[in-house]
Amino acid sequence: MGDVIAGRQTAAYDGELVVFLIGMRVNSVLKVREWLPVAKAMGPMLRELMKDKDSGLLGFRTLPTWRGVTLIQYWESVEKLQAFAGDNNRTHRPAWVEYFRNSYKGGAVGIWHETYVVPAGNTETIYGNMPLFGLGRVKGVEPVSQRTETAAQRLHQTE
Numbered sequence: 001m002g003d004v005i006a007g008r009q010t011a012a013y014d015g016e017l018v019v020f021l022i023g024m025r026v027n028s029v030l031k032v033r034e035w036l037p038v039a040k041a042m043g044p045m046l047r048e049l050m051k052d053k054d055s056g057l058l059g060f061r062t063l064p065t066w067r068g069v070t071l072i073q074y075w076e077s078v079e080k081l082q083a084f085a086g087d088n089n090r091t092h093r094p095a096w097v098e099y100f101r102n103s104y105k106g107g108a109v110g111i112w113h114e115t116y117v118v119p120a121g122n123t124e125t126i127y128g129n130m131p132l133f134g135l136g137r138v139k140g141v142e143p144v145s146q147r148t149e150t151a152a153q154r155l156h157q158t159e
Contacts, residue, residue: 003128005130007143009126010127011134015072017058017076017117018115019072019074019115020073020114021115021116022071022072023065023069024068026108027108034108035103038099043101044091050116055080056080056083057075081115092105125152
């Protein structure tokens with residue numbers, strides 16, 4: 001079973017969390033010159049962020065689709081996410097400018113994102129016989145205990 005962790009686990013992370021969903025969609029498959037640079041832009045950003053332990057990016061997961069890709073990212077704070085996005089000396093801002101200069105007007109590729117700020121103690125996770133996954137991959141997992149047996153307990157809704 002390899003990396004599978006037996007039994008019921010819950011994510012050990014319980015601090016404030018920002019869940020950032022970001023993606024792109026190829027609208028015109030044949031207009032490769034417009035969408036390929038957009039598709040290539042995320043890799044350098046992720047490599048830069050993962051090398052910088054103070055960036056605020058806790059972890060991510062990439063989900064390819066037929067016409068694009070979606071990334072689920074976990075961040076320490078919305079301030080750190082926005083600091084990265086707006087910094088002219090980091091990889092995001094130049095890629096964003098390039099997108100609007102070369103790809104946006106043609107409509108061959110679309111981009112999107114959604115940001116969710118989750119206060120500490122407002123996440124609920126369960127992993128049954130799974131490898132490290134999702135939020136559990138960020139700071140690891142711990143066995144479900146009497147204190148965290150139910151979803152309501154993991155959300156701190158009951159004593």
